[in-house]
Every structure is written in structure tokens, then in C-alpha cells.
Amino acid sequence: MSRIDLPSLASAAQDEVARQMSICNACRYCEGLCAVFPAMELRRVFEGPDTDYLANLCHNCGACYYDCQYAPPHEFAVNVPQALAELREESYARYAWPGFMAPVFERNGVWIALAAGLSVALFILGFALWSDPGALTASGNFYAVMPHNAMVAVFAPAFLFPLVAIALSLVRFWRLTGPTPGLTFAALRQATRDAATLRYLDGGGMGCMTQSERPDTWRRRFHHLTFYGFLLCFASTSSGTIMHYVLDWPAPYAWWTPPKLFGVPGGLGLVIGAAGLIWYDRARDGRLRPAKQTGMGAAFTWTLLALGATGLALYWLRETPAMGVLLAVHLGTVFAFFITMPYGKFVHGLYRYAALVRHAYEQKRAHP
Amino acid sequence: MSWDVLIAGGGNAALCAAIAAAKDGARVLVAEAAPRAWRGGNTRHTRNCRIAHDEGNGILTGPYPVDEFMDDLMRVTKGRTDEELATLTLEKSKELWDFLEDQGVRFQPSLGGTLSLGRTNAFFLGGGRSMLNALYRTAEDAGVEVRYDTRVAALDIEDGFFKGATLERDWQNGGPEREEVTARAFVAAAGGFEANIDWLKEAWGDAAENFLIRGTPYNTGGVLRQLLDAGVQQVGEPDQCHAVAIDGRAPKFDGGIVTRLDCVPFGIVLNAEAQRFYDEGEDFWPKRYAIWGRLVAAQPEQVGHVLIDAKSINLFMPSVFPPERADTIEELAGKIGLDPAATRATVDAFNAACVPGMFDHAAHDDCRTEGLDPPKSHWARPIDTPPFYAYSLRPGITFTYMGVRVNADARMVMEDGSVSPNLFAAGEIMAGNVLGQGYLAGIGMTIGSVFGRIAGERAAAYVSN
Ligand SMILES: Cc1cc2nc3c(=O)[nH]c(=O)nc-3n(C[C@H](O)[C@H](O)[C@H](O)COP(=O)(O)OP(=O)(O)OC[C@H]3O[C@@H](n4cnc5c(N)ncnc54)[C@H](O)[C@@H]3O)c2cc1C
Ligand code: SF4
Ligand code: SF4
Helix, strand or coil: CCCCCCCCCCCHHHHHHHHHHHHHHHHCCCCCCCCHHHHHHCCCCCCHHHHHHHHHHCCCCCHHHHCCCCCCCCCCCCCHHHHHHHHHHHHHHHHCCCHHHHHHHCCHHHHHHHHHHHHHHHHHHHHHHHCCHHHHHCCCCHHHHCCHHHHHHHHHHHHHHHHHHHHHHHHHHHHHCCCCCCCCHHHHHHHHHHHHCCCCCCHHHCCECCCCCCCECHHHHHHHHHHHHHHHHHHHHHHHHHHHHCCCCCCCCCCCCHHHHHHHHHHHHHHHHHHHHHHHHHCCCHHHCCCCCCCHHHHHHHHHHHHHHHHHHHHHHCCCCCHHHHHHHHHHHHHHHHHHHHHCCCHHHHHHHHHHHHHHHHHHHHCC | CEEEEEEECCCHHHHHHHHHHHHCCCCEEEECCCCHHHCCHHHHHCCEEECCECCCCCCCCCCECHHHHHHHHHHHHCCCCCHHHHHHHHHHHCCHHHHHHHCCCCEECCCCCCHHHCCCEEEECCHHHHHHHHHHHHHHHCCCEEECCEEEEEEEEECCEEEEEEEEECCCCCCCEEEEEEEEEEEECCCCCCCCHHHHHHHHHHHHHHCEECCCCCCCCHHHHHHHHCCECEECCCCCEEEEEEECCCCCCCCHHHHECCCHHHCEEECCCCCECCCCCCCCHHHHHHHHHHHHHCCHHHCEEEEEECCCCCCCCCCCCCCEEECCHHHHHHHCCCCHHHHHHHHHHHHHHECCCCCCCCCCCCCCECCCCCCCCCCCCCCCCCCEEEEEEEEEEEEECCEECECCCCEEEECCCCEEEEEEECHHHHHHHCCCCCCCCCHHHHHHHHHHHHHHHHHHHHHHC
């Protein structure tokens, strides 16, 4: 796709980022703080796609706001974290597939809460109708409540559709931000390392500044717990699927099996991490957030917290009569998580990863 | 209220003094005239500090011995420096990396476009405001009380002995709240007087009305005036200052670093009468940009116009404001308010005088003019490829040099040569002792940190006796 026939003219959020970036490009004091500034320096003009790329490279560590000599009340009114956050949320909608789902991003918190509530209710109701209501309170056996094949019939499409939707959105994002001839594995490796260590969520080494100009490492720690907790939960589910289908070894699984060994620490990581992020964000400096509130971040963190909490509850209470209801709530949450995945904050990780790959690629070319 | 040490100012010098004094046990009050959001004077606009060191350290790319630093200082000041204080400053600058790092300041390699300073200057990670934030955090943790929006309005000094001061809180809005405070020592770290246009006019005449002030509007020299009136010896002359040519569209105050323009060597500079007035290609821009402030200040209306063409537009650091642009010289002249015919004639004369050569913006190339007055010695290429671009230039004042005389203890020296027991000074307000004229990038912070520390330590030692 050529860069001229862009779908539309630059949006207001893109214009604002372009305005601020041309100030930063003449200043460059923040060059050492993160990837955004070196990426900016490779450009002299900032077209819409460039700004979307820069926005997704930012980790919102806050440092460049407190460090900026042109931050409001200065008339230049530079607030890079806020401008990039605002554009970042907008960019998710711009690349979303299918396009008609884009408006969901605008009032994201509300939509996701609705989807989650509905899914959970449907699952409880569905169980009660599907099996006999008695199974809801019969402890121990999940498949008495919902036969395994039924679970698969519901979850396979709910999982596959988001995968396709996200993959297509990601391809659109990758293409629009320009061609990358000669892209190598080295760039992927570098980006993976940067993403896995949250290299840029550290204010250039001092720590993030998201509550005040006193740097701290809490946000980074909670993010790590959440991210790795999520990965472990994912590994737990995947290993369960393999055991079921490949090894012909159906649940329930003992504590020493991979689904449990991954699942329990994963659930704990999700709960502590997500709860920590929610707690920490309450004191977050409002000036770093998008002026236009979509509730996107909060909705996502709460969903993750619910995922972890219901999963753990199920693990500990499965031998009690609460099992049936808990299972319904947990599966409802998982379902809601999946179907809203392409239209919520979940995509931030993927776009950011794509941006990090491009960054590694560009820097290697510019400074071989 | 009574304090051990009262410090006027809230920039690098003030904070270094406050931290040093508080760590030596003194009860310190810092009065900063600016509101919190604007705290830190010109320090908030800085990016580096020049320090002597015997070895590179991974960020500083190589050694910069005191002797070489001294040679550089002698060259720019043409010997106008107090040698004892200069030696002391450069020697003590060796400690600054560790000292600042201990206060939480972090460093980064030199920024893109400033590679020539990578060996000599320590760049602050995140710039001067980040550096200041670290100093404020450390000062607060050490028990220093900082009052914003509070200026030192009057000093009670008797025969060179400091007794107390009048503070004015909330002095900008409504009636100021006055408070008399006593302290056993006073550190003046309130910067120069570059933001006081009336004072500048005493030295520069009405031309000063058209000066732009690159830094804080709060450095109006009130404390300096009080000290001179109380009999402290003056160093330097009021017209000595660091003045560069900056983008004429910069705000009156606080435009900071982004308003600098690096395009002069690639074009020609015309005054309001569409005439050239100086060799634009005399030397590399970092070596020349500090003379262009004065050059432009001497032109009618204190304005200059740089004209360049499409060949050069990408050769210099991006500018914060886009240039004026046109397809013909005449149209461009119209846009910037110059006479089109006169502009055309000047450009034609310049173009005709350019001798062919091998253009190389990274070297003193052989593209120059012949038979033109003033000549352009390097990087002279005909301005003939549209679109044509123009930037306007105005004098931008960085800071003034006139200040108070101090000795090696940072104690003020009185007019009769006696030394005050409890009046100290640090930073811009005394930089003229070391920097009689000229400028060396990054030495403002060096002087402020070195003398700030000395002032804080000596003041604390004085009050504990
Ligand atoms: C755009 C720009 C870039 C610069 N870059 C560099 C650089 O990279 N490296 C370098 O070494 N130097 C640089 N300088 C010079 C440097 O800023 C000064 O040398 C340095 O800030 C001086 O420190 P200071 O603490 O003495 O003064 P300042 O940092 O200016 O602080 C003076 C303080 O005094 C306060 N004040 C004034 N009057 C009163 C009063 N009556 N009562 C109470 N408080 C008062 C002000 O509000 C201010 O907080 C730069 C200057 C500018 C303008
Ligand atoms: S955020 Fe501010 S200080 Fe940092 S590069 Fe941009 S303009 Fe400069
Ligand atoms: S907020 Fe942090 S990550 Fe984002 S641009 Fe600023 S310094 Fe970089």
C-alpha cells in the first residue's frame, strides 16, 4: 500500500502527536529515556502512520512528561505520554478487523463490562437448562455440568475468531506503517527481549514516573506479574488440551500435572498483578492519561483479575457444592475475555510488539 | 522564623548549596520566586555539564584533563578570568559526576547532533528538568524546606554581615504576603538579570526591547541589585552576556533550546534592508553561533533573515517552527517583509560570486565566494533551487555575566576588599568571576554545582561554629 492513498486525513490526535514530535525533534533531551525518541529522530515529518507507530512504541512510563521543560503550563504544552496514549487508543480502532467493530473501542469499558456480564449470566442459565440443575451444585466433576464436547463446541469458535481478527488487524497495522525490506530474525529477537523485560517501562533506568516525579518500579513489577501470570495460565490451558486429546488423559488433574503446575502460579500472578495495577492506578497522575476516557485499560485489567480469581477459586473449591456456579462464572469470564480480545486493551501488547520489531529493524539500518 | 541558612533561588546552584548544607546538619530554607511548575530557573533548560576527568567512563568518550579544560577556558575568555577561582572550579569539577549521581542525577551519552561534546560534557538523562527533579527530591529528603512563589524581596545587611531578609509569598497574584526571616547565613543563587529588560536597556539601549530571553522570566536580578547596593563588589559589565541568534518566532521567555537554528552556514543572512552583513560560512556553527546574537542585535530592528534553498533544507537539525517557503525569491521576500527587488539583487550578487567547489558540510570545504563583501568562506552554493526557504533571526539572551565578586570559599567580597563572614554566592550570579567573557558549553552548570557545594558546606560550617 502506498503512503499517499491513506484511508483518511490525519486525525486530531495524530496532528497533536505530530505537533509535539516536531518540538521534541528540535529538542531531543529525552533521547535516552525510551525507544520513542530515537525512532522520532529518524523522521523529519510525521505523517499519520508514523504517529500511530510512535504511539504504540510508548509504554507510558511518564518520565518524559515530568522531565519536559515544555510541559504545561508552558505555551508549547508538550505532554508526550498523554498525546501518545490518546492516539494509541484511537489507533486500535483504526486497524481493527472487521472495521465495523471499531466503535466498540470508543466506550470500551462499558462494552466489555456488558459482554462479560452477559456471558456469565448465559453460562449459568445455559448450564441449568443443559444438564439438570442439580449438577450445578454437585461437587467435583466439571463434565457433569458441561460435557467436554460441548465445552469445545462453544470455545473453539470463541477462540479462533479472535485469533483471526487479531491477526488481520495486526497485518493492517504492520503494512500501514511502511515497508520493511530486509527484515531479519535479529530484529524479532531484539524486540522479544525488549518486550519480555519491559525494557522501556523504566523511565530510562530511573523507574517509571506515573504518580509523581518520584520514580518507582511498582507498575513495572505488577505488569510483569500480570503478563507472566497470563502466559502461565495460557500454558496451563494448552497443556490440558494436549493431555486430553493427544495423551487421552482427561481431567481432573492432580496438583503435580502441568495444567496445575502452570495454572496455580499463573492464577496467582494474574490476581496479584492485576489487583496491583488497579491499586496503583488509583493514584496515577491524571495528566498522563488520555483526556478522552474510554475505560479501556481498566476494563482489561478487571477482566484479567476476574479470570485469575475465578480460576483459583475453582481450583480450591471444586470439591464443594459451589463448584457448578463457579465453573459457570469462570467459563463465562473466559468466554467474555476471548470474544472481546480483539476489541479491547489486549491488543496493546501485540501492536507494541510489532512496533518494537519495527524499531529494532529501523535502528539497525540507521546505525549499523 | 529563624533558620540556619537562607537560600535565594531554586536552580542548580541553589539546590546544590541546599543539599550540601542540609547534609552537614544545617536547617535550610530555600525561597524560590517561581511557582512550583516553573521551578528551577534556567537550569530547567540545560542539558549538560562540563567536567574534567582523567579517563572516559563509557558515557564520556575519553579523558578531559584539567589542563585541557583550562586551555579551553583561557581561549574563550581571552584570559579574563580569576585564575585562582578558575583552577578551583576545574579541579572540583572532577568530583561532579559522582556528586550528582549520589543525588540521584543520571547521565546519558551526548545527544544526536552534539557529538562534538561527547568527551567533555556529561549529558543529563532526560535533560535539565530531570536533573532538577532529582535534586529537589534529595533536598526534600534531607529536610530542606522549599517555598515556591516566594521571592527574596529585601536583604538586611550591615557592614557586609547578613542579618535577615524579607520574603514575599504569592507576590505575583494579589497582595504579597510579607514575612521577615532571620538566618545565620545567606546564599545568593538567584541567577542573573537577563529577564529584566529595563536593566538590559541600560546597557544596550532600546535595542534590548527586541531581545528574546531564552530562559526563565524570573531571573530579574532583584537579589543582585540588593547585594550591589549593600556594598558587595561587582564583577563584569552589564552588557556582557551569552547571546545567540534564535528563531524570531520564539516566545519572549522560556523558548529554551528548541528555538535555536542551525541553518546559517548553509545560506545567506540578510538584514531588514535586504543586505548581507557577515560571513555566514566563517566556521562550523557550534563555534560561531554565540557571535550571531550580537551581530543581529547590531542590525536595524534587531532582525536577520536566513535564506536557503531546497539543496540545504535537510542538512541541519529540524527547527521547531516550519520555515517560510516560496517558489521564487521575490515571493519569499514578500512573505518575510523584505523588498523583493533588493532581495533579488543581493541573492544574484551572491550567486554570481560563488566559485565552484566540492560541497562538504562536515569539513571546511572549498565552496566560497570571490570578490564579495562580506565574503562567505565556506559552504557557499548559489541559492537557485526552488522551493526557497526563510527563517527570521533575533537575538536570544541566554544569561548575563555581571555579578558579585566571591573568594574561594564562595564568600562575597565587599567593595573595600573585606570578605563577608556569612554572605555566599553561587551560580549565574557569580559566574562572571570565572567567565569574564565568551562561553564554553556546559560551564554554567559546572560553576553552579561547584560553588553551590562550596557555599553550602561553608555556610553550614559557619553556623555550627
Ligand atoms: C536555553 C538554555 C540552555 C542552557 N543550556 C546549558 C547547558 O546545557 N549547560 C550549562 O552548563 N548551562 C546551560 N545554560 C546556562 C545555565 O542555565 C545556567 O548557567 C544555570 O542554570 C545557572 O544556574 P543558577 O542556579 O545559578 O540559576 P538558575 O538556574 O537560573 O536559577 C535561578 C533561580 O533563582 C530564582 N530567583 C530569581 N530571583 C529570585 C528572588 N528574588 N528570590 C528568590 N528566587 C529568585 C529563579 O526563579 C530561579 O529558580 C543554558 C541556559 C539556557 C537559557
Ligand atoms: S518531551 Fe520535552 S524535554 Fe523531552 S524531548 Fe520532547 S520537548 Fe524535549
Ligand atoms: S512516557 Fe515513557 S515510554 Fe512513553 S514516550 Fe515518554 S519516556 Fe517514552
